[in-house]
Amino acid sequence: MADSALQGSPAATGSATTDLETPGFGISGDQLLRKWLRGIAGGILGVAFGVALVVGLRAISGLGAWQTEQTGYPHIIVPLFTAPLGFLLGFGAFDYWLRWAVGMPTVPEDHSQHGATSWRDYFRFNTDHKVIGIQYIVTTFFFFFVGGLMAMLIRAELAQPGAQIVDAAGYNSLFSTHAVLMIFVFVIPVFAGIANYVLPLMIGAPDMAFPRLNALSFWMLPLAGILFIGSFLCPGGAFDAGWTGYAPLSTGAPLGQSFFNLGVQFAGASSIATALNFLVTIITMRAPGMTFWRMPLLVWANLSTSLLVVAATPFIAGVQFMVLLDRALHTNFFDFAAGGDVISYQHIFWFYSHPAVYIMMLPGFGIVSEVISTHARKPIFGYRLMALALIGIVVLSYSVWAHHMFVAGMFSWLRVPMMLTTLLIAVPTGIKIFSWLGTLYFGKIHTYSTAMLFALAFIVTFTIGGISGVMLGMVPIDIHVSDTYFIVAHIHFVLFGGSVFTIFAGVYHWFPKMTGRMYDEKLGRVHFWGTLVGTWGTFIPMHWVGMDGMPRRVADYAAQFGNWNLLISCFAFMLGAIQLVFVYNMVVSWRFGPKADGNPWRANSIEWQVSSPPPIFNFDEIPRVVGGPYEYGIPGAKHAIMAGEGAEVPAGEKSVVGSSS
Numbered sequence: 001m002a003d004s005a006l007q008g009s010p011a012a013t014g015s016a017t018t019d020l021e022t023p024g025f026g027i028s029g030d031q032l033l034r035k036w037l038r039g040i041a042g043g044i045l046g047v048a049f050g051v052a053l054v055v056g057l058r059a060i061s062g063l064g065a066w067q068t069e070q071t072g073y074p075h076i077i078v079p080l081f082t083a084p085l086g087f088l089l090g091f092g093a094f095d096y097w098l099r100w101a102v103g104m105p106t107v108p109e110d111h112s113q114h115g116a117t118s119w120r121d122y123f124r125f126n127t128d129h130k131v132i133g134i135q136y137i138v139t140t141f142f143f144f145f146v147g148g149l150m151a152m153l154i155r156a157e158l159a160q161p162g163a164q165i166v167d168a169a170g171y172n173s174l175f176s177t178h179a180v181l182m183i184f185v186f187v188i189p190v191f192a193g194i195a196n197y198v199l200p201l202m203i204g205a206p207d208m209a210f211p212r213l214n215a216l217s218f219w220m221l222p223l224a225g226i227l228f229i230g231s232f233l234c235p236g237g238a239f240d241a242g243w244t245g246y247a248p249l250s251t252g253a254p255l256g257q258s259f260f261n262l263g264v265q266f267a268g269a270s271s272i273a274t275a276l277n278f279l280v281t282i283i284t285m286r287a288p289g290m291t292f293w294r295m296p297l298l299v300w301a302n303l304s305t306s307l308l309v310v311a312a313t314p315f316i317a318g319v320q321f322m323v324l325l326d327r328a329l330h331t332n333f334f335d336f337a338a339g340g341d342v343i344s345y346q347h348i349f350w351f352y353s354h355p356a357v358y359i360m361m362l363p364g365f366g367i368v369s370e371v372i373s374t375h376a377r378k379p380i381f382g383y384r385l386m387a388l389a390l391i392g393i394v395v396l397s398y399s400v401w402a403h404h405m406f407v408a409g410m411f412s413w414l415r416v417p418m419m420l421t422t423l424l425i426a427v428p429t430g431i432k433i434f435s436w437l438g439t440l441y442f443g444k445i446h447t448y449s450t451a452m453l454f455a456l457a458f459i460v461t462f463t464i465g466g467i468s469g470v471m472l473g474m475v476p477i478d479i480h481v482s483d484t485y486f487i488v489a490h491i492h493f494v495l496f497g498g499s500v501f502t503i504f505a506g507v508y509h510w511f512p513k514m515t516g517r518m519y520d521e522k523l524g525r526v527h528f529w530g531t532l533v534g535t536w537g538t539f540i541p542m543h544w545v546g547m548d549g550m551p552r553r554v555a556d557y558a559a560q561f562g563n564w565n566l567l568i569s570c571f572a573f574m575l576g577a578i579q580l581v582f583v584y585n586m587v588v589s590w591r592f593g594p595k596a597d598g599n600p601w602r603a604n605s606i607e608w609q610v611s612s613p614p615p616i617f618n619f620d621e622i623p624r625v626v627g628g629p630y631e632y633g634i635p636g637a638k639h640a641i642m643a644g645e646g647a648e649v650p651a652g653e654k655s656v657v658g659s660s661s
Contacts, residue, residue: 032120035091042090043083050079070236070254071327077258084223084266092125093216114211115616125219127211129200130614132218134514136193137507139218140186143225145579147181150174152576159569161559171555172240173256177228179243180260183360184267185225187499191363192217192274194506195302197514199278201607201614202296204287204623204640209280217273224267231259242553244353247334247345251326261324268317275309278302287606287640289625294639296605296629297386301366304390308355308362308397316352319345346408350401358397360495362390364502365432368455371505372436374603375452376445379630381438382431389428389435396425406475407482415475422473426466433463449601450524451509454501457532461497465490468543483553486546492539504531504582511586512600516612517593523585527578534575541568604639605629619643 027035054075055065067074088094099106113127122135154174157165166174200208208214231238236254239245250257282303286295295303323345325331332338334345373380380386399421402414436459447453468490471477481487504527511519541564546552550561557565599608606623607614621643631637 027118027120027124029120032124035124039087039091043087045090046083046086047079049086050082051075053082054078071252071257073255073258074328076255077262077324077328080227080259080262081265084220084227087223088216088219091219093219096212113215114207125215127207127215128616129196129208129211129214130514132214133193133195133197135218136189136196136221139222139225140190140193143181143185144190145583146225146229147178147186148576148579150178150181152573154178155569155572157555158557158565160566161557161562163555166555168555169237169240172242172553173232173238175553176240176242176260177231177238180228180239180263181225182495183243183356184264185221185228187360187495187503188271188356189221189267189274190503191302191305191360191499192271194367194503194510195278195298195363196274198510198607199299199302200281200285201610201618202299202605202629203282203285203290204606204619204625205281205285206617206619206622208277209285210277213273214277217270217277220266220270220273224263224265224270227259227263227266231256234259244349245320245323246349247323247326248336248342250323251334253327258324258327261320261327264320265317268313271309272313275306275313278306279310282306287623287625289640291625293384293387294625294628295387296366297369297380297383297390298363298366300387300390301362301364301369304394305359305362307394308359312352312355312359312398315348316356319348319352322348343405343408343410346405347402347410350404351398354401354404355394355397357494358393360499362393364458364499364506365390367502367506367509368436368458370603370605371449371451371455371509372439373630373632374509374601375447375449375455376440376443377632378439378443379628379632379634380435381441382435383628383630385431386435389431392428393425396421396428400425403473403478406478419473419475423470426470426473429466433459448521449508450519450521450528451505453525453528454505454508454531457528458498458501458505461493461501461532461535465493465497468493481546483551484546485542485550485552488552489539489542489546492542493535497535497539501531501535504528507586509601510607511589512596513607513612513614515590515593516596517589517591518596518600519589519593520585523581527581527585530578530581531575534571534578537571538568538575604631606640606642609640609642 058065058067058074089098096106113125115128116122116126116131122131122138126132126135153165154171157163157171157174196208196214200206234254234256237256239250239253239256239260241250241253241257241260245257245260250260282295282299322331322333326333326335326340332340334340334342336342369380369386400418402410402418403422406415406418445452445456447456468486472481472487472490508519508524511517545561545564548561550557596612598611600612601608606625606629609623610618619642623640623642625640627637627639629639631639
């Protein structure tokens with residue numbers, strides 16, 4: 001599909017075109033308004049269809065038209081599923097497929113859904129991977145700030161013992177929704193957004209393999225976020241069983257829990273569709289000469305992550321459907337009194353959710369590899385071992401899930417094997433840290449870039465979080481600190497000091513490529529130092545109060561922890577406030593920043609060899625790869641030959657790192 005799109009583009013054919021024939025000629029305000037009105041009308045019809053379906057089926061079954069048990073409300077649950085589908089249908093997400101499915105002639109591809117010429121093109125169903133990447137990044141950062149606001153409310157409540165702002169039920173909803181937003185509609189999909197933009201460029205592809213599926217995968221994501229946040233409008237409040245949604249707590253929770261069950265389905269479907277797209281794109285659309293051992297490590301990281309997503313995500317989708325059936329149809333998957341198995345929920349959930357930790361980490365490993373090699377001006381130390389370590393993490397990640405359940409009542413004999421595999425998975429992760437340090441050794445470390453600062457801070461912070469993870473892998477220590485703030489400290493050191501630091505590194509690194517503008521480095525440094533100090537000041541003391549026994553997931557605590565919590569909250573407010581500097585820098589620089597040239601960092605990978613921002617179809621001619629992407633300091637070395645550079649490899653060129661030999 002993408003290949004045919006390239007062949008039909010003016011960049012490929014060199015033909016003259018009118019404005020209306022130009023790919024990505026844009027959309028008018030009236031056309032955009034009509035699309036959104038169609039989408040809203042489709043959503044309303046979806047609600048009506050869902051309600052009518054429930055009422056009709058209940059009437060056929062001899063039941064009353066309405067049911068209002070706190071775990072029921074089918075006339076609300078079913079429309080929560082049909083309304084988003086109706087919106088997507090009216091918005092045009094299924095137009096091409098529906099015409100094909102019913103046997104109608106498909107509309108010839110005129111590329112009008114491709115590319116962006118104005119801000120309006122970012123608010124429609126757009127098939128350009130670069131537009132979709134920016135849609136992902138901006139949307140996920142919106143949910144990042146919503147989740148961050150909830151974190152500020154949590155820390156305000158915990159600044160002192162006693163009730164300050166919310167009651168216990170409201171607190172449960174706050175920390176549950178905060179975690180869900182950060183995991184399902186920020187960390188996981190923002191990596192997909194960054195990769196969506198740069199990965200096809202990195203491998204020399206004109207687009208993703210399935211552009212329409214790529215666009216659909218994005219538009220399912222904000223629907224998931226709306227469901228999560230919309231649960232606050234439910235009778236009984238938002239879902240309050242944590243991001244883990246443990247049964248039987250979740251099976252008896254109020255209506256808001258069903259919003260969580262369905263929101264996970266849309267977020268999971270989005271994630272699976274994106275992962276399948278990445279896999280097919282990486283395997284089938286690499287430029288000539290781009291062997292697997294010549295791929296940048298960010299491509300390897302997304303290949304590994306996509307394997308995890310495709311294999312693991314159906315497990316959380318399935319277990320949330322099981323909870324929904326227990327709630328709405330009174331099945332008994334997790335009701336012990338009726339023969340259900342409560343512990344099986346945790347086994348199924350963590351069989352997804354521990355690989356999910358690496359879904360939230362592996363893309364960041366790839367970003368850090370790109371940033372460090374570029375700004376240290378050195379080849380990646382141990383490139384092949386780095387790639388193999390990514391695959392090793394994928395394999396081992398499925399063997400460690402039960403270390404989350406050492407105190408859950410599982411079989412005692414299972415604890416020691418899970419402890420050993422948990423410690424074993426630290427080996428490939430340690431290989432990556434060793435490789436980054438080896439790359440930095442005797443390198444010309446350029447810290448003028450904010451991206452490099454975040455990458456260096458990531459190595460230190462993630463290492464500390466990893467050490468506490470090794471501690472938690474030990475059965476006796478885990479039993480001691482289970483359900484204390486030590487767990488909160490560990491996961492935030494790994495996910496905020498790990499994943500979010502790499503996200504910032506990636507945004508700063510590719511900001512010139514995405515926008516064609518340079519950001520303000522002074523503001524970038526302010527943001528970096530404020531984020532680093534805020535992160536360490538917030539989460540390091542949590543280790544100490546956790547080891548002393550302060551429980552997590554409670555709105556009140558013993559007075560002896562009051563001073564520590566006040567200090568933690570002060571640093572947390574600092575961490576939250578400094579993110580406003582990031583927003584200001586990005587928005588103002590995108591509009592008024594100095595224009596960036598094609599390769600401001602003097603990087604070798606292919607995305608830096610085209611203009612900033614790139615052409616609509618990426619390349620006039622598909623590049624030919626002749627060497628590895630990290631051959632800094634090697635005379636005559638070249639990663640790829642671009643259009644107009646000649647067909648022969650320059651004299652003396654030799655591929656040393658990641659060659660096909």
